[in-house]
Amino acid sequence: ETGVTQTPRHLVMGMTNKKSLKCEQHLGHNAMYWYKQSAKKPLELMFVYSLEERVENNSVPSRFSPECPNSSHLFLHLHTLQPEDSALYLCASSSGTVNTGELFFGEGSRLTVL
């Protein structure tokens, strides 16, 4: 496998459920990101991890909980979500040693909250 892989591709959950999104990168990068993509809105950066440490958290509600156990894996744990959290969640990675901003994206996890 190459690139950035996200699972599941589609997820439907109720507001009381607990689920997790998974991201795995095979590019040897050491920085990983979660973005939220909603219709008619710019991509929103949620979290940034560099060398497994969270370096940015853009005022994301606590019902979203990220986890980065190593430089290749990134999770987004979800609990008691709201319908407005329905969106495409994109994972990305970058080579942290060169800050050019070039990101490599996964195909996204389409989340629907009922």
Added chain:
Amino acid sequence: AQSVTQLDSQVPVFEEAPVELRCNYSSSVSVYLFWYVQYPNQGLQLLLKYLSGSTLVKGINGFEAEFNKSQTSFHLRKPSVHISDTAEYFCAVCVYGGSTLGRLYFGRGTQLTVWP
């Protein structure tokens, strides 16, 4: 603060016609500039990037973009589009240097639709 404005939310064109997707940014410092493309039900894919050097940048699939510092623009062009170019296109800027690791600011996107 940085912001990215994509002036057209939708651009419909006929196959083999030229197209230009406009992007303007505001930043008080030097930036890196990017265009990403998103096909239906997929993630974002890098189309091209400007880091330094020649202001005319060529990317994949026959696209090119020109960096204009005085007008703070980075418009994307293709001389002849194909139906397969139908997708959403995102302009993005990254602040040069500093501690903002890979901090990209995205525009709202432009939906390019190519008709036969």
